[in-house]
Amino acid sequence: MTLELPPTRQSLDLSATKFITPEKPDKSNRLASTKAGGKMVAQYWENIFTAKERGKHVVWYNGTALNPIFQAAGLEWCHGEAFSARLAAMHLEGPAQAAGEEYGYIGELCSYARTHLGCAVMTQKGITEKQSGIVGMVDQDELAAKLPSPDFFVNAYAGCSTGQQWDAMTYRVFGKEFPLFNVSLPMIWGNKKDSGYLRGSEWEKTPLYVEEQLKKLIEFIEYQTKTPFDWDALSENMYYIKKASELRLEAMALCAAAPTPATYWDWVASIAPINFLPANQLLVDYFQGVKDEIEQRIRDNVSAVANERYRVYFDGIMNWNKLGFLTRKFAEYDVAVVAGRYTHDSFWQEPDLIDLDRPLLGMAQHYLICPINHGLKIMEELLLKRCDEYGIDGIAFHSTRTCRAMTNPQHILARTAERDRGIKSFFFEGDVADASFYKDESLESGLVAMLESIDQQRSKARV
Numbered sequence: 487m488t489l490e491l492p493p494t495r496q497s498l499d500l501s502a503t504k505f506i507t508p509e510k511p512d513k514s515n516r517l518a519s520t521k522a523g524g525k526m527v528a529q530y531w532e533n534i535f536t537a538k539e540r541g542k543h544v545v546w547y548n549g550t551a552l553n554p555i556f557q558a559a560g561l562e563w564c565h566g567e568a569f570s571a572r573l574a575a576m577h578l579e580g581p582a583q584a585a586g587e588e589y590g591y592i593g594e595l596c597s598y599a600r601t602h603l604g605c606a607v608m609t610q611k612g613i614t615e616k617q618s619g620i621v622g623m624v625d626q627d628e629l630a631a632k633l634p635s636p637d638f639f640v641n642a643y644a645g646c647s648t649g650q651q652w653d654a655m656t657y658r659v660f661g662k663e664f665p666l667f668n669v670s671l672p673m674i675w676g677n678k679k680d681s682g683y684l685r686g687s688e689w690e691k692t693p694l695y696v697e698e699q700l701k702k703l704i705e706f707i708e709y710q711t712k713t714p715f716d717w718d719a720l721s722e723n724m725y726y727i728k729k730a731s732e733l734r735l736e737a738m739a740l741c742a743a744a745p746t747p748a749t750y751w752d753w754v755a756s757i758a759p760i761n762f763l764p765a766n767q768l769l770v771d772y773f774q775g776v777k778d779e780i781e782q783r784i785r786d787n788v789s790a791v792a793n794e795r796y797r798v799y800f801d802g803i804m805n806w807n808k809l810g811f812l813t814r815k816f817a818e819y820d821v822a823v824v825a826g827r828y829t830h831d832s833f834w835q836e837p838d839l840i841d842l843d844r845p846l847l848g849m850a851q852h853y854l855i856c857p858i859n860h861g862l863k864i865m866e867e868l869l870l871k872r873c874d875e876y877g878i879d880g881i882a883f884h885s886t887r888t889c890r891a892m893t894n895p896q897h898i899l900a901r902t903a904e905r906d907r908g909i910k911s912f913f914f915e916g917d918v919a920d921a922s923f924y925k926d927e928s929l930e931s932g933l934v935a936m937l938e939s940i941d942q943q944r945s946k947a948r949v
Contacts, residue, residue: 522775535632545564560711606659609635638666676688732837873907887917
């Protein structure tokens with residue numbers, strides 16, 4: 487595969503931060519092609535909701551992208567974080583979080599887990615009422631209560647201390663009636679002398695341990711479904727994943743151009759397709775469409791942010807309640823958020839690792855390079871690499887309130903970026919699926935202060 491090189495950078499207007507008008511016009515210019523992904527995701531969830539009526543086995547899972555295995559096994563799959571994120575993006579997370587709170591889950595618990603556990607409570611309530619002849623129509627009308635009950639759970643969480651407990655609690659909510667399979671994903675510490683991203687003795691050995699567990703997972707699924715696993719289908723699924731991933735990375739690389747033709751927010755909108763939609767030609771076509779639009783924008787000199795003057799990296803999981811709001815907010819200050827740890831170092835981001843003749847090994851390797859499953863040495867290496875690739879001026883650290891795994895290393899990463907590259911940064915508070923943790927004042931004041939620092943830095947450089 488040969489990546490097309492981005493065009494030569496154009497000069498940017500680097501004059502000092504200008505006054506923001508009260509009207510605050512929307513200066514963002516999102517990709518149109520990502521709307522097709524939104525329709526695909528909506529159709530996917532509508533299909534899930536009817537799984538039981540169609541006689542399908544349903545698996546609830548959390549963590550890494552095991553869906554190619556589930557697809558090959560003929561299952562319907564529900565990714566807990568994905569459904570929680572969807573509810574938050576649609577501002578419909580309230581009923582599920584209220585149900586979770588009533589059940590006893592406190593607000594400091596991961597809001598992905600809290601929302602999904604609330605969904606489990608509402609789904610279980612629906613089952614009980616159906617058995618008793620009482621159907622709670624109000625609850626059934628809520629999107630959060632539409633998930634079909636699982637036939638079994640699978641957990642495969644990397645770098646998170648909540649994941650295993652999340653599924654264990656869901657198992658209890660359903661009366662311990664449905665079996666649970668746990669895949670253990672060890673941390674890649676990266677503290678040996680030969681360690682680094684995708685290299686060293688630790689990297690060579692650990693995926694083999696995970697690969698063996700994935701074989702056991704397939705045996706577990708065969709036992710649950712009483713159906714032999716389709717290994718050819720798994721290889722076919724990974725073929726489509728690999729093609730889609732290659733196109734996604736090629737399109738991302740084009741955004742090294744300045745001004746950038748697409749932003750981090752466009753890649754956020756493309757997370758669901760690459761993370762859990764069925765692997766097929768439609769998935770490949772989607773990312774071909776995204777890449778085609780970006781190439782056309784470069785040819786037409788169309789930028790994703792009007793008057794791009796700052797290029798920022800986003801560190802932290804997405805605040806799903808605020809996707810549109812944050813897109814407009816950063817653009818308002820002439821900031822193009824170009825790349826991020828969540829989008830660029832996750833979701834089949836190393837397609838060369840995928841071996842269609844030995845798909846489980848490549849899958850194991852991807853599960854281990856989750857961006858919260860590395861030691862600091864590797865995280866620093868990846869951060870600086872991305873900053874260099876995309877010509878980053880500053881970093882926005884989203885201090886994700888209920889995701890300690892993502893936020894723990896952020897202050898050290900901020901110091902590393904300033905020490906090694908002179909890159910300024912700021913922090914703002916928020917969360918993945920709980921809007922109450924977002925503080926607009928925190929974002930506004932931090933962002934302005936960082937941009938002023940960048941302006942001063944540029945002025946000194948011109949002297």
